Every structure is written in C-alpha cells, then in structure tokens.
Amino acid sequence: MNRSPYSIGSSNRKIDPSRRRGEFKPDGSLNDNDRVEIGPTDLAFNEWQTLGLTAPNLTRMREYRLERIVNELNKRELAGILLFDPLNIRYATDSTNMQLWITHNHARACFVSAAGHVILWDFHNCDHLSAHLPLVKEVRGGASFFYFETGDRTTEHARHFAKEIESILLEHGGKDKRLAVDKIEIAGLRELDKLGIELFDGQEVMEHARAIKCEDEINAMRCSIASTEIAMAKMQQACTPGATENDIWSVLHAENIKRGGEWIECRILASGPRTNPWFQECGPRVVQNGELLAFDTDLIGPYGICADISRTWLIGDADPTLEQKRLYRVAYEHIQHNMDILRPGMSFEEVTQAGILLPEEFRAQRYGVMMHGVGLCDEYPSIRYPEDLKGHGYSGVLEPGMALCVEAYVGAVGGKEGVKLEDQIVITENGVENLTTYPFEERLLS
Known part of the structure; x- marks a missing residue:
C-alpha cells in the first residue's frame, strides 16, 4: 500500500465478526481475554454485582454521546468539530491511547461532522486500538505537528493536515467552512486560518455536550x-x-x-x-x-x-x-x-x-x-x-x-x-x- 509521508496508514477495519461468538461482559464488551479495549476487571464486575450495581451498556452510551455532540453542532450551525483534547476524543469515540502522553503531545485528533460522521487520527500503527468501535468510520494518521514530532517541518505538516480538514469539510459540510476546534497547536491554527475556515470554540461545544x-x-x-x-x-x-x-x-x-x-x-x-x-x-x-x-x-x-x-x-x-x-x-x-x-x-x-x-x-x-x-x-x-x-x-x-x-x-x-x-x-x-x-x-x- 502506498502511504503519504504525512499519513501513516488509513483504515476503517473492524474486528472479525467471527470473534463475536463468545460471551459478553455485563457492559456488553466482548469476553475475550486477548481483546484490545481496556475496561473493568473481573474483580470490579464481581464487586459491583455484590453491591447491586448495574454496569453501563457501552454501545448505548457511545451512541448517546455522539448524539449529544451532533445536537450541539447543529444548534450552532457548525459543519463539524475537530478535537485534540484526549478526553474530548474519548467522549466522541470511547477510544484511548496513551492518554497522559497525548495530553501534552497532540498526536491524536478526531473530527465529528454535524451528521455524525467520525474520523479518528491515531498515533502511527495504532488503528487496531479502535477496531471494536463501529461509530468510528475512518482511522487515519498524520495529525502530529508539534515540534518534538515534526521539528523544522512543523509548518509543512500542519499545512498538509489543514488541507485534509478542508477536504473533509467539503465532503461532509458542503460549502460550509464553520468548524469548531477545542485545542490546536499554533501552526495548525494558522494554516486553517489561511484556508478561510471559520473557527469556533470547540471547548464550549464539548463541555455542553458532556454536561x-x-x-x-x-x-x-x-x-x-x-x-x-x-x-x-x-x-x-x-x-x-x-x-x-x-x-x-x-x-x-x-x-x-x-x-x-x-x-x-x-x-x-x-x-x-x-x-x-x-x-x-x-x-x-x-x-x-x-x-x-x-x-x-x-x-x-x-x-x-x-x-x-x-x-x-x-x-x-x-x-x-x-x-x-x-x-x-x-x-x-x-x-x-x-x-x-x-x-x-x-x-x-x-x-x-x-x-x-x-x-x-x-x-x-x-x-x-x-x-x-x-x-x-x-x-x-x-x-x-x-x-x-x-x-x-x-x-x-x-x-x-x-x-x-x-x-x-x-x-x-x-x-x-x-x-x-x-x-x-x-x-x-x-x-x-x-x-x-x-x-x-x-x-x-x-
């Protein structure tokens, strides 16, 4: 497969359906000892059962969260939202990857359109970490444009990413270039501005969605x-x-x-x-x-x-x-x-x-x-x-x-x-x- 120097792989691959024949945990996650997704241990499930607690239905919870984001976008007539904050990405996708490291190294991003189309940019060679999440329609790479990762090529990588966002907006928002962003490196912000993309406060959108x-x-x-x-x-x-x-x-x-x-x-x-x-x-x-x-x-x-x-x-x-x-x-x-x-x-x-x-x-x-x-x-x-x-x-x-x-x-x-x-x-x-x-x-x- 030919790969862009900016985007290390792109996939919407999901877990093999044949692996879903097994039993499920109380929250609906696959009861697979080797599964990729993190979650509660048997110790926790047993303690919760003893306490009479009900585990969440993860499928339903994920769908609700996406609906909350979509509703907030449509209230504000926004074409979509671009997320870099790992907790906002978690809310939108329920995917995790090195959460604390990503907090200060913005190597992951997520786009949610006003119609609910979800694209996740993950760390390189990490598309398997969200393979169990059907709401994530695409997995890409290439959202890194911070100095440690891109050095004196930071502007170049930020420009490529901004053009990718412009293309996504054209596909999922038509001519609407009204985009909410929660947090972004300065280089990325400047490149989005150059493309005439009208930016709005994504933190407000997400805080109200999550409330x-x-x-x-x-x-x-x-x-x-x-x-x-x-x-x-x-x-x-x-x-x-x-x-x-x-x-x-x-x-x-x-x-x-x-x-x-x-x-x-x-x-x-x-x-x-x-x-x-x-x-x-x-x-x-x-x-x-x-x-x-x-x-x-x-x-x-x-x-x-x-x-x-x-x-x-x-x-x-x-x-x-x-x-x-x-x-x-x-x-x-x-x-x-x-x-x-x-x-x-x-x-x-x-x-x-x-x-x-x-x-x-x-x-x-x-x-x-x-x-x-x-x-x-x-x-x-x-x-x-x-x-x-x-x-x-x-x-x-x-x-x-x-x-x-x-x-x-x-x-x-x-x-x-x-x-x-x-x-x-x-x-x-x-x-x-x-x-x-x-x-x-x-x-x-x-």
Whole structure:
C-alpha cells in the first residue's frame, strides 16, 4: 500500500465478526481475554454485582454521546468539530491511547461532522486500538505537528493536515467552512486560518455536550465511585502512625488499577500541619498518631469516569481535639447544606446565593469553587462562592443529568490543620442523588 509521508496508514477495519461468538461482559464488551479495549476487571464486575450495581451498556452510551455532540453542532450551525483534547476524543469515540502522553503531545485528533460522521487520527500503527468501535468510520494518521514530532517541518505538516480538514469539510459540510476546534497547536491554527475556515470554540461545544449524563453514564459513574470507595477503605486501613503519605497514597493507585481504573489526575494528600494551607502534594512525611490526614481522589476510574471524592481522617487511636472537631463539623455542614439546596432549574447564581457562607475566618483560604461538574474529569460548570461571583461567575442552569462535586476546604490562615470534604452527586428531576456512600468520621462529628 502506498502511504503519504504525512499519513501513516488509513483504515476503517473492524474486528472479525467471527470473534463475536463468545460471551459478553455485563457492559456488553466482548469476553475475550486477548481483546484490545481496556475496561473493568473481573474483580470490579464481581464487586459491583455484590453491591447491586448495574454496569453501563457501552454501545448505548457511545451512541448517546455522539448524539449529544451532533445536537450541539447543529444548534450552532457548525459543519463539524475537530478535537485534540484526549478526553474530548474519548467522549466522541470511547477510544484511548496513551492518554497522559497525548495530553501534552497532540498526536491524536478526531473530527465529528454535524451528521455524525467520525474520523479518528491515531498515533502511527495504532488503528487496531479502535477496531471494536463501529461509530468510528475512518482511522487515519498524520495529525502530529508539534515540534518534538515534526521539528523544522512543523509548518509543512500542519499545512498538509489543514488541507485534509478542508477536504473533509467539503465532503461532509458542503460549502460550509464553520468548524469548531477545542485545542490546536499554533501552526495548525494558522494554516486553517489561511484556508478561510471559520473557527469556533470547540471547548464550549464539548463541555455542553458532556454536561448531561444518560443513565448508562450515571451507571458507569456509580461503578467507578464504588471501586474508588473500596480503594479508599484499603487506604484508610493503611493510615497508621509511622506510614508515609506516599505509602498511603500508593494504595489508591494500586487498587484503582487492579479494578480497571486508568490514572489519577493529582496527588493531593497531606497530613498534620501540611493540611493547611490546602493543595500540598503527598510526600515522604511520616504521619503521627492523632493527626488529620486529608485527600482528594481526583481519580479516573473504570470507563474513564472521574470519581472526585474528598475525605479527612483521624490517624491512629487518639481522641480528636476540639479544634479538629470544629473544623470537621464546619466542612461537613457546609457540603450537606449545599447539596440539600440543589434543584433542577436553579441558575448558577441562585445556587451561589443559596449556599451556606463559610465563617469569616475560613473564607480567605476557601476552595476555588462551591461545586463543579464531573464526568470524564472535572467538567462544566464551575459554581463559585459569593466572593468570586463578580470576577469568575458565569450564567447557566442546573439540569437533570448533570453530575456535580460539592466540596469545601476549611482551614484558617496560619491554622494548625485543615479539613477537606467532597461528595459526588447527580441532579435528578426532583432534586439530587448522592452517588457517594463513603462514611464520614464519626469520631470527628461526635
């Protein structure tokens, strides 16, 4: 086969149908020990069954996501969208390939037309990674035009890719050159501009598409959270005096991977005096009896679904101090109130105004948001505290199917310790469903 120097292969090959004669897993994926697609392990499926959870139907979930993108494109009268963000590509195709590496090396791309035609550009010799996905109609190569990959030929490769996009728009959009793009290297942006392609904000398109979850996505989220909470329980067992923060944090990583989870976005875990101020990352510090340990999972679990939960634990068998209990109680009441007020139809500003105010001593070190959307990662919307509304707030309305994380950090400037708590919920037709079941610390609430 003759190959362009810019495009290493092109294929729409799918898995041999004869291989689909076997049994299927609960989510509809092929029960093939050698299958290419990643996913939950038998350990996870067995645990979910014991918990009475329903796995998502992956075929239905993928079709729903594509429909959401198409609807957003048509609302804006766009011919299509070009995606480079690996999480947007995941949403559009449910394909994965070196997700963290691709985050800072844009070697994959995806085009979705307003009619739902999906083209995936993958890393070289990787077309087999999406062979199980019938919604991906074409697999190509040649979307790399960043310096590490293309050096002093970057403009040349970007120009070739831009012309390819122009050809695709002519085929799938007619004379319409209205294209949304989420993220793109500067060279690619300039070449698209030269061709007269009218560009629009693809991040807006994708954030709104991703905002409303179907029942299969919510089931996937329930499963991811359940696996995370099992891992958290094992973490808590490891929270013994003499262990290091890294010892404890490593348990979450290991247990996530064992269940088919994918990665962890951050490493925010701190103990004792390192819990104040917040956002300190875990390190070699040895935890002591009677100290607080606080963390934020920021975990991408099975199905690429984010489980974003925060807890603060008391280390060892010492009795908590009155100050530790006070901090904890303020944080607990804060997130409970802010979950209770949520109803579909509320504007983001109404949520801000109805939220409980932190005591003044804790406002200077308040968390960046009262709550935020969640799906494949932290997503739209961000709902701010009253102090931040003027500078950072934006308009929007809560809708059924939105998943949110409601959180609080409570720690005074110069204080000895701080408390971080966070639950993950979904907006329903009548209010909220809390998807988080991990218990709070009775010793700190008594």
